[in-house]
Amino acid sequence: MMTRYVGWCMWLWVSFLGWAVNAKTTEFVVFPSVHELKNEASTAYQQYPVLTVRGAINREAIAPLFQAYQEKYPNVVIHYAESNTRHLYEQFLTQPESRPDIMLSPAMDLQFKLANDGYALAYDSPELANVPSDSYWRNELFGFTYEPIVTAINSDILAGETLPQSREQLLNLIRSKNHLLDDKIGLFDIQQSGLGYLAWAYDGQQSRSYGRLLEAFGTHQARLYTDTSSMLNALLKGQIFIAYNLVGAYSYRWSEQYDWIRTIMPTDYTSIIMRTAFIPRDAQQPVLAKRFIDFLLSPTGQHILANQSGITPISLNAVGPYSREALRKLPHGIFRPIPLGLELLIQTDDAKKHIIYHEWDSAMLSAEPSLSVTP
Amino acid sequence: MTKATTSIRRQLIFMVATVLILINAVALWSTHIYANRAAKESYDRLLYGSALQMAENITLLDSKVFIDLPVSAFETLALSTSDRAFYAIMNGQYQVLTGYKDLPNIPFPQLLLQSKEKEKFQPIYYEADYRHERVRFVALGKRLFEADNVNDVFIIVGQTLGARDVAAAEMSQMVLQFVTLFFFITLLLLLFVIWRVLQPLQAIKQAITERSPQELSPLEANVPSEIAPLLKSINYFMAQLDTTLSRLKRFTAEAAHQIRTPLAGLNSQAQNALDETDETLRQKQLQHILESSDVLSNTVNQLLNRATLTHRFQSHPFSPVSLDQLTKETCRELVVWALQQDVEMEYVGEVQATINGDEFALKQMLQNIIENAIKYSPKGGVVEVELMADSKKPAASWVLQIRDQGVGVPDQDKEHIFEYFYRSPDNFTSGTGIGLSIAKEVAEHHNARFHLKDNQPNGLIVEVIFPQHSEALL
Structure with missing residues (x-):
C-alpha cells in the first residue's frame, strides 16, 4: 500500500515537473509528431517522446530536417528553441536543468569548448563514414554544414563602380565612398554574437587587412547586430549598404529574392564555418538524440540541407542547389575552413578575448558614439 | 611394465x-x-x-x-x-x-x-x-x-x-607482429636443425632394421663425431655377439661330439663283450666299458656343473667367503684321490683371506684346477697349493697359486687351453677339456685374473689373483 501511495506521489510530482518545464520553456516551437497530426482525436492524451533541440539556426532552415526526421520516427515530438549563439552557450552553462537533447550552433569555438570540457555525450555514429574525417571531433562534436562567411552589399551604393571582390577592394570602396558610408556598415557585435566573434577572430589570424578593416569600420561608425536576419533586414531597407562577415546561406537566399543585394565570397580568402551538433551528456532522450545525429549526417539529411534548407551540407556526396559542388562554382577565394579542433580553444581564451574586445572597442569608440541597434 | x-x-x-x-x-x-x-x-x-x-x-x-x-x-x-x-x-x-x-x-x-x-x-x-x-x-x-x-x-x-x-599500442602492436613472425621463423629453423641433427640416429636405426638377424658385420654409416662412439659401441657389441655366438656354436657341436663318441664307443665295446667267448678278454672289455662310462659321466657332470654355475652367476648374490678355509677344505677332499694317483699334495700359506664371492662356484673352480694339476702330475709328483697376500701392486690382492710338476703347457697352447673341449694334441690323459674353462669363468666372475705360468724345472703354475677390496663385486 505504502509503495503504491509513494508511486502516486511520484507520478504527481513528475507531472507537475513536466508542467513546470513546459511553462518555463514557452520559447520552444513545437513540431507535433506525425501521429498527432494524423489523428489528433484518438491520441490527444497519449504521451509522446519529446526531442528537445536548441540551436542557432533559422527555424525555416531547420524545419524540413525536423519534418523528415518525424516522417521516419512518427511518434516523436520536437521542441525547438532558437537563439543567438552566445546566449545558447551561456544558457547551457548557467541553466543545467534546461539542457536540451541536441545543441546546434555555428559558433564552433563555443560548441568545441563545451565538448572539450566534457559536456558532450560520446556517440560512434555509423553515419560518420559519409562525412569528411575533419568534420567531427572525437565522437562528440559533429560538423554537418560547410558554409562560407560572406559580405553582402546593397548594389545601390556602387553607383556604377564595380562590385568589390576582395577585402582590399572593399576597403577601396569604403575609402572612395567615405562619408556616404558613415553609419552604413553592418557588423556582428562580437561581444554579443558568438559566430561574429569567431569569424572576426579568425580574420585576425588570417589576414593583414584586419587592422585596416577595423579602422575603417570604426571611422565609419559601423552598426552592430546580434544576428544575421536583422542585419539583412537593415541591408534590405537601406539602413546599411555593406554587411560584413555574414553566414553565406542566408545572404545567398536574400540575394536570390532581391537582386540589389549582392553576396560575395572575398577572393583573397573565404572563411568556412561548420555548424556543429552535439548531444549533451545529461540529455533526457539520448536514444532519440543519437537517431537525430545519425539522420543529420545521413545522405538523406544532407540531401535535405542541400535542397530544402538552403544550407551547404558537409558531405561531398550530397547534390542540390546548395551543395558543396554548387558552392565551388561561384566566384570565391581560397577556402579556409576553420579547423574543428583544439585550435578553437584560442577563440575562447579570456585574455585573447580581452585583447580583441579592447581593439574593437577602441576602434569603435574612436569616432562619435555608435548608434548600435540591438533588436 | x-x-x-x-x-x-x-x-x-x-x-x-x-x-x-x-x-x-x-x-x-x-x-x-x-x-x-x-x-x-x-x-x-x-x-x-x-x-x-x-x-x-x-x-x-x-x-x-x-x-x-x-x-x-x-x-x-x-x-x-x-x-x-x-x-x-x-x-x-x-x-x-x-x-x-x-x-x-x-x-x-x-x-x-x-x-x-x-x-x-x-x-x-x-x-x-x-x-x-x-x-x-x-x-x-x-x-x-x-x-x-x-x-x-x-x-x-x-x-x-x-x-x-x-x-x-601501435608500437607494441608492430613489435608483437614482428616478434610473432620472428618466433615462427626461428621455431621452423630450429625444428629443421633438430631434424637434421637427429638424422644420423635415424640412419643407424634404419641400417639396423634393414639387416637380416644373422648379419653381424660392422655397420657402415657416415655419422658426426658425436654419434661415432655410439656406432662404435654398437659395432663392438655386434662383434662380441658374433664371437659369443660362434663360440656357443662350437661348444654345442663339440659337446654333442664329446657325448656321442663315448656313447658309440660304449655301444661297440658292449657289443664286443657280448660276442666275446674268452672270459678274460670279456673281463677286460667290461673294464673298458666302465672306464668309458666314467669319462662320459664326468663330462656330463662338468656340463651340468657349468650350467648350474651359469645360472648361479645370474641369480646368486655374493657373500663373504673365507678363501683360505675353502682352499684347505678342497685340498683335504682331494688329497685321498691324489694319493691314489701317487701324487702328494701340499698346502702352503698362512694368510687368512676373506673375499666376497659365491662359495659353491669358487669351490668348483678350486676343484677343477687342483684335479687338473693332480691329473697331469707324474707319479711321485707334488702339487703345491699356496695362498699369499700381495700388497705391492696398485691394488692389494690375494694370490692363489697351484703348482704341479707335470709336462707343463707349451706357449702356443696356453691361449687355447681355456677353450671348451680343447685338448693338447699330445695329451693322452683322460679328461673332459671343460674344467679349466669353467675355472676361468668363475675367476672372471669374481673379478679375478687368471694366469698360466711355467713351473721350474717343469710343470704348470695356475695363478688366480683376487682383488682384496673389490667393491665392484658388492
Whole structure:
C-alpha cells in the first residue's frame, strides 16, 4: 500500500515537473509528431517522446530536417528553441536543468569548448563514414554544414563602380565612398554574437587587412547586430549598404529574392564555418538524440540541407542547389575552413578575448558614439 | 611394465620452444615498457612545447601581466587529434589569469620553490583526473621582467592520454607482429636443425632394421663425431655377439661330439663283450666299458656343473667367503684321490683371506684346477697349493697359486687351453677339456685374473689373483 501511495506521489510530482518545464520553456516551437497530426482525436492524451533541440539556426532552415526526421520516427515530438549563439552557450552553462537533447550552433569555438570540457555525450555514429574525417571531433562534436562567411552589399551604393571582390577592394570602396558610408556598415557585435566573434577572430589570424578593416569600420561608425536576419533586414531597407562577415546561406537566399543585394565570397580568402551538433551528456532522450545525429549526417539529411534548407551540407556526396559542388562554382577565394579542433580553444581564451574586445572597442569608440541597434 | 621412453626430439623441441617463448615474452614486455616510455616522452615534449609557446607570449606591460596566447600553442596540442586539452595561466597568488579555473593538483609548492630559488624553471609533469578523464599536465614557470619589476607566472597545460596510448599500442602492436613472425621463423629453423641433427640416429636405426638377424658385420654409416662412439659401441657389441655366438656354436657341436663318441664307443665295446667267448678278454672289455662310462659321466657332470654355475652367476648374490678355509677344505677332499694317483699334495700359506664371492662356484673352480694339476702330475709328483697376500701392486690382492710338476703347457697352447673341449694334441690323459674353462669363468666372475705360468724345472703354475677390496663385486 505504502509503495503504491509513494508511486502516486511520484507520478504527481513528475507531472507537475513536466508542467513546470513546459511553462518555463514557452520559447520552444513545437513540431507535433506525425501521429498527432494524423489523428489528433484518438491520441490527444497519449504521451509522446519529446526531442528537445536548441540551436542557432533559422527555424525555416531547420524545419524540413525536423519534418523528415518525424516522417521516419512518427511518434516523436520536437521542441525547438532558437537563439543567438552566445546566449545558447551561456544558457547551457548557467541553466543545467534546461539542457536540451541536441545543441546546434555555428559558433564552433563555443560548441568545441563545451565538448572539450566534457559536456558532450560520446556517440560512434555509423553515419560518420559519409562525412569528411575533419568534420567531427572525437565522437562528440559533429560538423554537418560547410558554409562560407560572406559580405553582402546593397548594389545601390556602387553607383556604377564595380562590385568589390576582395577585402582590399572593399576597403577601396569604403575609402572612395567615405562619408556616404558613415553609419552604413553592418557588423556582428562580437561581444554579443558568438559566430561574429569567431569569424572576426579568425580574420585576425588570417589576414593583414584586419587592422585596416577595423579602422575603417570604426571611422565609419559601423552598426552592430546580434544576428544575421536583422542585419539583412537593415541591408534590405537601406539602413546599411555593406554587411560584413555574414553566414553565406542566408545572404545567398536574400540575394536570390532581391537582386540589389549582392553576396560575395572575398577572393583573397573565404572563411568556412561548420555548424556543429552535439548531444549533451545529461540529455533526457539520448536514444532519440543519437537517431537525430545519425539522420543529420545521413545522405538523406544532407540531401535535405542541400535542397530544402538552403544550407551547404558537409558531405561531398550530397547534390542540390546548395551543395558543396554548387558552392565551388561561384566566384570565391581560397577556402579556409576553420579547423574543428583544439585550435578553437584560442577563440575562447579570456585574455585573447580581452585583447580583441579592447581593439574593437577602441576602434569603435574612436569616432562619435555608435548608434548600435540591438533588436 | 615398460618405462615411458623419453624422446630426444621431443625434449629438444620442448626446450627450444620454452626458451624461445621466454625470450620473446621478455622482448615483448620490454618493448611494451619502452613503447610506453617513448610515447610518453614524445607527447610530453609536445605538451612542453605548447607550454613554452604560451610562455613566450606572456609579458609585463605597465607592471601588468599581458597575455596574448599564440594559435600555434593550440595547434601543437591539436596534433593529438582526439584528445581534450586544458590550460591555465596563473600568477604567484594562485589567481587564474586566463584559462581553466579548476585544474586539479597544481604543484604550487614546487613551482614556488623554483620561483624562490631564482633559477631556470624546469617543467613539472604530473597526472590527474579531470572532467571524467585522466589528464597529463605540465607546469612551467616563467619569470617576467620590466624595469625593476620581477613577476613570475605559471603555465599549466594538460592533455588527455588518448594519442599517447594509441601511439604506444601501435608500437607494441608492430613489435608483437614482428616478434610473432620472428618466433615462427626461428621455431621452423630450429625444428629443421633438430631434424637434421637427429638424422644420423635415424640412419643407424634404419641400417639396423634393414639387416637380416644373422648379419653381424660392422655397420657402415657416415655419422658426426658425436654419434661415432655410439656406432662404435654398437659395432663392438655386434662383434662380441658374433664371437659369443660362434663360440656357443662350437661348444654345442663339440659337446654333442664329446657325448656321442663315448656313447658309440660304449655301444661297440658292449657289443664286443657280448660276442666275446674268452672270459678274460670279456673281463677286460667290461673294464673298458666302465672306464668309458666314467669319462662320459664326468663330462656330463662338468656340463651340468657349468650350467648350474651359469645360472648361479645370474641369480646368486655374493657373500663373504673365507678363501683360505675353502682352499684347505678342497685340498683335504682331494688329497685321498691324489694319493691314489701317487701324487702328494701340499698346502702352503698362512694368510687368512676373506673375499666376497659365491662359495659353491669358487669351490668348483678350486676343484677343477687342483684335479687338473693332480691329473697331469707324474707319479711321485707334488702339487703345491699356496695362498699369499700381495700388497705391492696398485691394488692389494690375494694370490692363489697351484703348482704341479707335470709336462707343463707349451706357449702356443696356453691361449687355447681355456677353450671348451680343447685338448693338447699330445695329451693322452683322460679328461673332459671343460674344467679349466669353467675355472676361468668363475675367476672372471669374481673379478679375478687368471694366469698360466711355467713351473721350474717343469710343470704348470695356475695363478688366480683376487682383488682384496673389490667393491665392484658388492
